[in-house]
Amino acid sequence: MTCPNCNGSNVQTTKMAIAGGTSTGTGVGLGLSGGGGIGAGIGRTRNESVLVKDLKKEPEPPYLNWACCVTFFALGIWGYSSIHPLFGCLLLLGGIQYLFKAITGSSKSREIQQEWTEQTERGWVCHQCGHRWVPRS
Numbered sequence: 312m313t314c315p316n317c318n319g320s321n322v323q324t325t326k327m328a329i330a331g332g333t334s335t336g337t338g339v340g341l342g343l344s345g346g347g348g349i350g351a352g353i354g355r356t357r358n359e360s361v362l363v364k365d366l367k368k369e370p371e372p373p374y375l376n377w378a379c380c381v382t383f384f385a386l387g388i389w390g391y392s393s394i395h396p397l398f399g400c401l402l403l404l405g406g407i408q409y410l411f412k413a414i415t416g417s418s419k420s421r422e423i424q425q426e427w428t429e430q431t432e433r434g435w436v437c438h439q440c441g442h443r444w445v446p447r448s
């Protein structure tokens with residue numbers, strides 16, 4: 312397998328890149344404080360390439376739009392009866408706006424999710440140019 316972008320042979324499956332791109336080790340640190348004291352610390356270090364971090368990042372669901380939508384509708388109903396019908400209607404309009412956003416957002420996010428799953432399950436990455444692709448057979 313060679314990279315279709317740069318023709319390089321430094322390629323790996325996405326799964327392998329994720330598994331091999333993370334290394335954990337133990338690091339020792341020494342520090343001098345302003346008062347003259349010496350502090351030592353042992354910590355675990357994690358080395359992850361930007362590429363691997365990027366591959367691990369799962370797309371976020373559009374739950375925020377749904378939360379806003381529900382909040383606006385609830386406030387709208389409350390505002391309609393407790394404050395002023397016009398005020399309630401305005402809030403309900405805001406809720407409708409978020410409802411549309413949530414519906415269009417969730418279908419888009421499903422596409423991204425599908426693409427991401429395909430890339431992670433069957434995709435390849437090139438360590439030379441950073442190109443990512445899914446081989447079609």
Ligand SMILES: [Zn+2]
Nearest residue numbers: 314317437440
């Ligand atoms: Zn490449």
